[in-house]
Amino acid sequence: SYDLTQPLSVSVALGQTARLTCGGNNIVHKNVQWYQQKPGQAPVMVIYTDKNRPSGIPERFSGSNSGNTATLTITRAQAGDEADYYCQVWDSSTYVGFGGGTRLTVL
Amino acid sequence: QVQLQESGPGLVKPSETLSLTCTVSGGSMSSFYWSWVRQPPGKGLEWIGYISYSGSANYNASLRSRVTISVDTSKNQFSLNLRSVTAADTAVYYCVRHGWSSAPLDYWGQGTLVTVSS
Numbered sequence: 001s002y003d004l005t006q007p008l009s010v011s012v013a014l015g016q017t018a019r020l021t022c023g024g025n026n027i028v029h030k031n032v033q034w035y036q037q038k039p040g041q042a043p044v045m046v047i048y049t050d051k052n053r054p055s056g057i058p059e060r061f062s063g064s065n066s067g068n069t070a071t072l073t074i075t076r077a078q079a080g081d082e083a084d085y086y087c088q089v090w091d092s093s094t095y096v097g098f099g100g101g102t103r104l105t106v107l
Numbered sequence: 108q109v110q111l112q113e114s115g116p117g118l119v120k121p122s123e124t125l126s127l128t129c130t131v132s133g134g135s136m137s138s139f140y141w142s143w144v145r146q147p148p149g150k151g152l153e154w155i156g157y158i159s160y161s162g163s164a165n166y167n168a169s170l171r172s173r174v175t176i177s178v179d180t181s182k183n184q185f186s187l188n189l190r191s192v193t194a195a196d197t198a199v200y201y202c203v204r205h206g207w208s209s210a211p212l213d214y215w216g217q218g219t220l221v222t223v224s225s
Contacts, residue, residue: 001168033211035152042201042218043152048211086152090209094165096142096154 002030002091004099011105012077020072020102022087030089032070034063037084037101046085047072074104082106109134111202111216119196119223125189129202129216132183136160140205141185142212143176145198153198157208158185165208192223 005023012018022032032050035043045054047063050070060075074081087099115127129141142157156166158176166174170189178185189196200221204214 031209031211035212042215043212044215045211045213048213054213088152088212093209095167096144096157096212098152098154101151 001095002089002097004087004089004097006085006087006099006102008100009103009105011107012074013107014079015076018074018077018081018104018106020074020085020104022070022072022099023068024070024089025068027070027089028065028067030065030091032063032065033088034061034072035086035088036081037086038082043086077104077106079106109204109214111204111214113200113202113216113219115219115221117220117222119192119221120225121193121223122191125187125192125196125221125223127187127200127202127219127221128184129186130182130184131204136178136180136183136185138206140208140210141176141178142203142205143187144201144203144212144215145196146201146218147195147198155187155189155200157205159208194223197221197223 034047036046037043050065051063062073084101086101110132112130119125143155158164173190175188199218201218202216203212
């Protein structure tokens with residue numbers, strides 16, 4: 001399996017920029033997805049294939065992938081962005097790996 | 108708009124089989140892949156396995172010996188069977204759609220909590 005490492009928690013001041021990281025060996029060679037999960041709800045994809053936003057996801061959400069780290073960036077953070085965020089990759093097209101998740105707190 | 112809905116018992120006894128069904132509405136199952144993902148209370152996401160519209164399945168190696176996923180496109184449903192369950196299998200179970208075997212997981216069901224307890 002392919003290991004993905006995420007910080008347990010990230011805090012950001014209201015209106016500022018949050019950067020959530022996802023570490024993996026040569027993750028640049030993988031397509032990374034990011035999912036947002038609010039309490040009691042199913043995950044929602046916010047970024048796919050490293051940097052693409054699904055329809056309906058605000059432009060404030062962006063993604064990048066380089067070297068051993070993929071990053072989800074949320075600009076102008078809002079209270080409604082508080083959630084758990086999971087990164088995800090496919091390993092050899094046969095196995096789905098998830099990071100352990102990061103709890104984003106907006107102060 | 109594609110919608111997925113999980114159904115099945117919310118309580119299963121230890122050593123028995125957990126069985127869930129996902130009903131797909133608003134779209135065809137053809138040409139897509141269908142996964143199960145679970146989340147123990149307070150913990151992260153774990154992929155269980157997927158099945159293609161044509162019936163080809165692939166499972167998480169850690170669960171492979173206990174899992175079977177099947178599909179019935181005539182009913183727009185796919186199912187999960189997890190055998191010999193223990194308390195560690197207590198989780199919210201999600202059914203998920205993806206466009207091909209290694210595609211983003213784009214549509215998720217709302218999830219259903221299954222508790223393993225006597």
